[in-house]
Structures are given as C-alpha cells and as structure tokens.
Amino acid sequence: MLDAAPTEENLLEVNNIEVIYNHVILVLKGVSLNVPKGGITALLGGNGAGKTTTLKSISNLLRSERGEVTKGSISYRGERIQDLAPSDLVKKGVIQVMEGRHCFEHLTVEENLLTGAYTRKASRGDIDADLQLVYSYFPRLKERRRSQAGYTSGGEQQMVAIGRALMSRPETILLDEPSMGLAPQLVEEIFNIVKSLNEKEGATFLLAEQNTNVALRFAHYGYILESGRVVMDGPAQSLRENPDVKEFYLGMSDEGRKSFRDVRSYRRRKRWLS
C-alpha cells in the first residue's frame, strides 16, 4: 500500500512536549514526533493516551480548553508555532479535523464547506473550483449540499469535516479519529479518500486513530502513545509485524487471535518500558 512515498523533509517537528490542563493535569509527558512532507503519519494508542491532546497542541486549539504546552517545542517548516493563533496556523496550511466531526449543524453542507475557506483571500471562482474538487472526492456531499449538516449521517458529517478542511487548501491535515462511530465499510471509504488525497493532492496527514488495524494499513509511519508518552515508533509495515503491537493493539498473537479477556490480563503483567 505504500505507493506515495513521504519525502525526507520534515514539515512538522514536535520536540519533547509536555501538556498540562487546568494547571494541574499532566497529560503529555514528553512527546516527540516528526511528520514528513507528503506522508501519512499515524498516532496510535488507546483512550486517554494523549493522541487528541497532541493534535490540539499542534493546532493550538488547546488554549480554548485551558490546556498549555509547558515544555518542549513545536515547529512547522523550522519555525516555532506554539504561540500562533489557530487562524494563523490555518493560514500557514495546518488545519485540524476534530474528533467527532464537529460540523456546524445549522449550516447547510455547502455552507459548512465554505467556512473552511474563511481565512483565504481567494476569488469566488477559485473557491468554486475548490468546492467542485471537494465534491469530486465526496460525490455524496454534492447530492446533499442543500441539507442542514445536522441532519446528515455520521459518515457524511465526517466527509463534511474533511471537505471543510480541504477548502482551506491545507498542506498538512491533522485528522483526529476519522473512524469514530462509523461502520467498517464507511471507515474503509474514508481512509481510501484520505489515501487518494495524499497521493493526488500531495496532502500531508497526521492521523490519530484507535483503530490500529486500519490506520497501519494506510499510514506510512506510526507512533504509539501510551499515557502521554511515545512508547514505540517505526514504519507502519514493521509496526504491523511487531509481536507486541500485534498483541496489544491488533488482538493477535502467535497462538492466533485471543479473546479480549486474555488480552487484558496479559497486558497487566507486561508493560512497555518497564
């Protein structure tokens, strides 16, 4: 599946960041990662591992949730971006698609998409052309363009959210949990679109996912987070074959697929980095 090769150049570098919410809750305890231009990088891990927080500290949505990066640095194209407002980041080409879609439910599908172009000073023609581009990737949205986003299905809302981000002509898309609450078939569809956006439009993705199986099939490189730390990273291929990843995240071991109960008890005995 690794047709589109990520380049050597790192677009985004996260260096040993620590994030604290409400001045007391330490969520990230030193996360470092690199996102190469043109690649799909996956951020994996269970609930509360810190995936969303990592994405939000990059896009700087953290501040509106009373979170703060207290240590470490985040840079984009070699430039420090920690103190930039989310709108400045969008102008620089970094946009986040939030977990749980977050469509503007009272706006129509098309209006939702248009809000994505808010920061651009493009002509009407350019924006219309981009709208058509988004519709070409998500034909379903074209059919539903006049419906209120709140009344569309979960899969369509995910498409709206991704399409809305595309309207900002981003270079890097931070995609948070695109599979959440979707049927397996739709998950596959969404990931295929992500892949073709990566290949055809050259969009770089940083993808947070709990669905390790799907994410590792589509990503080029993966980081595994556990309680606020990166515990393992490597090319997607090698992560897929790693026995520990198989055991912990894919629910498989040499003896074949285990029942969930066994996986949990095993996990209690064996810990990362201990």
Next chain:
Amino acid sequence: MPEQLVYAMEVFLNGLMAGVLYALVALGFVLIYKASGIFNYAQGVMALFAALTLVGIMEGQVPFAHLINAAFGTDIHHFGWHVPALLAILLTMVVMIGLAWLVNYFVFRHLVSQEPIILFMATIGLAYFLEGVGDIMWGADIKKLDVGLPQGINEAIDEFTFGVFDYGFFIDNLDIVATVIAALLVASLIIFAQYTKQGRAMRAVADDHQAALSVGISLNYIWVMVWSLAGFVALVAGIVWGTKSGVQFSLSLIALKALPVLMLGGFTSIPGAIVGGLIIGVGEKLFEFSIGPLIGGATENWFAYVLALLFLVFRPQGLFGEKIIERV
C-alpha cells in the same frame, strides 16, 4: 360600516405599530443568540445605555460629571456645545463598538467553549454593570430625546380614513418611521447573516466554538462584530423608544416585553422576531379593546406573557424557530 369595526381597525393598525417596536428589541436578542448562542439579557440595558449616550452627546453633557465634581470639587456639567443629531448618532455607535470590544475583552474572551448557561449568567452581570455605568456616566434623570424623527398624528392617513369611514384614524408618524426602520434593519441583517462570508462565520461560531476555531475563524473578531451589531440594534431601538417615551430607566424594561415575542417567534428566527412582535402588538391591543372592558382592563400587562406561556406548552421552539437538533 359599523362603528365598532372601524375602531377595531384603528386598534389593529396601532397594534401593528406597537408590534414593530417590540420586534425591534427582540431582534437584538435574536441576532446575538443566533450568532453566538448567547441569550443576551443585557440587550434592554444596552438600548437604554445607547439612548443615554446619544442624549448625553447631543446635549454636550460631561460624562461622569458627578464623579468628577465630587472628586475634584469642581462644578462642571456641560461642555456648552450641542452636537447635531446625525453626528451624535455616529459617535454613539463608536461608543457602542468600543463597548463591544470591552465586553469581549473582559468577559467573553475568557468563556470560549463554556456552556450557554454560563454565557447567559455573564450577560446578567453585564446588564447590572451597564445599568450602573449608564447612571454614573450620564445621570439618572429622565431625558428627552429628539433626533428629528417626525412625531404626532399622520395627517394623510387621518384625512384618508375620514373620507372613507367618516372617522379619522390616529396613527403616530413615529410609528410609521419605526416600521420603515425596522423593515430596513431586518432586510439588511438577513442579507448579512445569510449571504456574506462574515455572516456565515458568525453562524458557524454560534454552532460550535471549537470547530470555528479549527477552521481559522477568529472568535474574538466575530464576537466583537456580533456585540457591535447588537449595540447597533440597541441604538436603533433606543432612539425609537427614547423618542416615544423619554430616556429613563424603564426603557431597559422593554426587554421584558421582548421575551414573549421571542417565545412566539422562536429564538433563532429573524422573521420570527418580526411576526412574533406583530402578533403580540396586535393581540394585546385587540384583546384590551374587546375583552378588556369586560374584565376590568389593564390586560396589556399580562396578555403577552400568557400567550408566551401557551406557546411554551404547545410549541416550544416558537413559530419559526429551528427544531432542536440532537444527534448522538
């Protein structure tokens, strides 16, 4: 035509006019609510504040005169000039924009992603604060506001109806002007909210703060804009009501009349505010005219609220309000 019917028609027309005035206040509420999801309790006080400021500027009053005099032992009250109405209105608008910026800077900026009820509580605080500031700044006495809006009976309608029904209708010129102003205001607000980029961003912010941030909409900018617009609507309402009944504390209570209007029309609908206003205006006047004498009158005080109560029971989203969408 029977006399009673002619009277009823006059009452109906006057009700429509009164309704427009209610709608004008209700509009301010709807606007802010649609744009930021905040129910702005302070809208009425903002109308009072705008009217006070307008009179103060026109009369060349020294703001905070009592405070200054008390602190420095001086005795100044007036600058001694008079500002023409149009210029004064512009200056007042500048003050209202400044107010919008301050409100955002000191209050709402810190409340991003909070529950609507928290934002609502903040506007209650704002209302009391603004009420006090208005008093200290411009004094608490009743003032007369005259920006040159025509007042008094409309001769043309009087003569026309006299010719037709043998009975001249009393329609106040001010009410007619208010109707025109309200219509223009609504049309421009709808066009702004529905068809412009900033209007769309404003509605986006109302739906979801975080998502709006994530696509690069600056909440600070939108909120200052929204509060400035609310200030503008408050100013228009303040001018019309102030001209009608003088600028005094009770002006801020017209906000209470706007509540039933909103319940009827729906909190999220601009046309709803208009239609709701008209229904309440006409309804309370006709009710007072027809039923009032039978039960001792003064029904105008409660009619609107009873009507609103009925709506809350049978159609909580109002006539035009958006259905509440909840998806899980």
